[in-house]
Amino acid sequence: MSGTMKSAYLHGLRNGIPICLGYLSVSVTFGLMCTENDLPFWIAVLxxxxxxxxxxxxxGTALIISGGSLFEIGLTTxxxxxxxxxxxxxxxxKIDPxxxxxxxLVMSFGVTDEIFGVSMQHKGQIPFAYFLGLMTLPFWGWALGTLIGATAVSLLPDMVRSALGIAIYGMFLAVIIPPARTEHALAWVIVIAxxxxxxxxxxxxxxxxxxxxxxxxxxxxxxSFAAWKWPVKDEEEA
Amino acid sequence: MAHTYNMTYVLIAVAVMAIVTYIPRFLPLTFMRRRIQNRFIRSFLYYVPYAVLAAMTLPSILYSTSSLISAVFGMIAAVILAYRNYGLTLVALGAVFVVFVTEQLMVIL
Structure with a gap:
């Protein structure tokens, strides 16, 4: 690895720290959901x-739990x-043509909302080494959080486990409600759906x-209703 | 109620999920150099995640705990916390906490 590549990688690694922390907490919930529904912990991590x-x-996992067809799982995901x-x-x-x-192909695997969002803040062309560094910690944070969530749940009493069932939906609400406060098209999308x-x-x-x-x-x-009624401006995308 | 799974089905389902998740990630990045011009499609894609999460949350959230009452209180707590911009983890834990307290109270009362 050359010097510039190494520094680009390290730069990416540093920028990935906050994403990694966010992923850790969310993936704990995912691990909990899997174990809560009796999926083995290694399936959750996989x-x-x-x-x-x-x-x-x-x-997709919710559908596996309810025994959905493979076609349904594939299409939903x-x-x-x-x-x-x-x-x-x-x-x-934004990458070197x-x-x-x-x-x-490696970069593609790391395209998530957060990694994408942070990478696009990079001035000028995005170097491969930078993107690779950026996706490293979030990837491991996501895997580790899942492992923690999936293995810790069996230690919990029933009352706590029942209460944890709502966690994932709480998280979904935390994703959709804040932007809908200021953007009324999003509020309509949520209400209609x-x-x-x-x-x-x-x-x-x-x-x-x-x-x-x-x-x-x-x-x-x-x-489609919202796209027809409230087409987004360029800066709202992604 | 322990749930048992056909592991072959689970593993194939996981592979299907991984493949269909990778497809939209790698196709444009690997092969496309042009930008989507169609405003309707761009807008549609922008709204999709919100619609999906909303549909997944309601009405399932109401049946996610051991009683409808505790779920309703948990949901109200989550909506308030989310509206006040607490992060994902705090909103999720706040809802869990309210459900837990409600269920404890229901046992006592």
């Missing part, structure tokens, strides 16, 4: 190390992660449909 994403792997197309596309404009494919989801849950015939499909229908309906 999911985190191969998926490295929050909402997508939470939803894909629909949730379809936003990475946009981030991956933006990144492709001559960067070889193997390096691009949640409303449709409730209809599918409570209405007799609609409730036959499995949760994966309900999520897809809610997402497509609410997002």
């Amino acid at each position: 999911i985190s190390m191969t998926n490295l994403t929050s909402a997508g792997q939470f939803a 894909f629909v949730i992660n379809i936003r990475y197309l946009l981030m991956s596309l933006s990144l492709s404009q 001559a960067l070889p494919i193997p390096q691009r 949640a409303g449709i989801s409730c209809l599918f849950y409570y209405l007799p015939v609609l409730s036959q449909l499995s949760s994966g499909w309900v999520i897809i229908i809610c997402a497509v309906a609410a997002s």
Whole structure:
């Protein structure tokens, strides 16, 4: 490794510390959810190390727990992660056009909302070594947090375990509510999606449909409506 | 109620998740050099994660604990904490704490 590559890597590593801390706490919740539903701890860690994403792997895992079909699991996870197309596309404009494919494939694995967000703050072209450094600690934080969450839960009494069932939904609310306070289009997206989801849950015939499909229908309906009614400006993307 | 899994199914499902998560990450970064011009598609992609999380939260959050009442209190706590911009962890733990206290009180009362 040359001197400039090493310093770019270290720079990335440093910028990854806050992301890593955030990931540690969220992935503990993921590990808890897995063990709470009797999935072995190593499956939880395997999911985190191969998926490295929050909402997508939470939803996919929830479907595994409820015994959803592979097609449903694949489609749900894909629909949730379809936003990475946009981030991956933006990144492709900020890297050396001559960067070889193997390096691009490695970078691609690290495209998460947070890593992408931080990497795009880099002035000028993003060096491969910098991005590699940036994704290193968040990756290990995500895996380690999952392991901690998945192994600690069996030590907890039943009352605490019941209460922990709500943790993941609390986290989801913490993701969607703050930006919706200032951006009313987002508030509408949330209300519409949640409303449709409730209809599918409570209405007799609609409730036959499995949760994966309900999520897809809610997402497509609410997002297309909002995209038609409130198209985003460039700076709002990603 | 212990849940048992068919491990072959679980492992294949995990592989499917990993592959479909990787596809949107690597396709543009590896092969595309142009930018999406269609504003509708860009807007749609921007809204998707919020719609998905909202649909996943409601009404499931109401059945995520051992009683509807404790879940409702937990949800109210989470909404208030989230609205006040506490981080992900604090909101999640706040909801857990309220559910725990509510369930303890229900046992006592």
